[in-house]
Amino acid sequence: MATVYDKFGMKSDGELTGEKRAGSLEGEDTAQEADDRATPLPPGVDQPRIQRAVREILLAVGENPDREGLRETPARVARMYAELFCGLHVDPRRHLRKFFTETCDEVVLVRDISFNSMCEHHMLPFMGTAHVAYLPGDRVIGLSKLARVVEEVARRPQVQERMTEQIADLLVDELRAKGVAVVIEAIHTCMTIRGVRKPGAVCVTSAMRGCFRSKPSTRAELMTLIYGDHR
Ligand SMILES: [Zn+2]
Secondary structure, three states, X not given: OOEEEOOOOOEEEHHHOHHHHHHOOOOOOOHHHHHHHHOOOOOOOOHHHHHHHHHHHHHHOOOOOOOHHHOXXXXXXXXXXXXXXXXXXXXXXXXXXXXXXXXXXXXXEEEEEEEEEEEOOOOEEXXXXXEEEEEOOOEEEOHHHHHHHHHHHHOOEEOHHHHHHHHHHHHHHHHOOOEEEEEXXXXXXXXXXXXXXXXXXXXXXXXXXXXXXXXXXXXXHHHHHHHOOOX
16 A cells, blocks of 8 residues: 655555545546545545534534535535644644754844734634744754744644744754744734724734743844845
């Protein structure tokens, strides 16, 4: 049986891959949908249960889930949720455990890490960028690992404030850094398409640990690194 790795580096059972699933619906789908089915999804999400729930929602809002355009919708939504919430079934710490022992006394910053997450209050997406910085102790990690941590923490039902703190605390725990800073800027669709309807409003959160919290000069240096040349 084939072992497949998806874009999150997760192993999937070869039996769930698209060749088999796409076959039965050939001719009814767009290429994009066939493609979607070909992307193996992480285990741990009960897709049939989501399908039943989505069908219920369609009925509850007064739709006919059996009309042509909606027939495949529950299955599509189930695949989408499996993708959007795949972070619930992985431990982002694993990325931080492959560190190099090195002394470095300068701030390391990865700026503008884009992410998409899901507001847990409304089940609507919020999206934006994360800036993640640390001042190493004796552990240094590959820069892409910071982006992977953001990605996995984002792919679960979230609130931006908690997401910011979770990323900071993961880095503090695993890297024994002298300081960690996480700044996240995001647009929440629950504020733009419903409720107060304020498109363009950007929500900014930050979590400062160690020297970024205690030393104003280190925090100021970081803010210059993040915003200095493009604001
Ligand atoms: Zn919301």
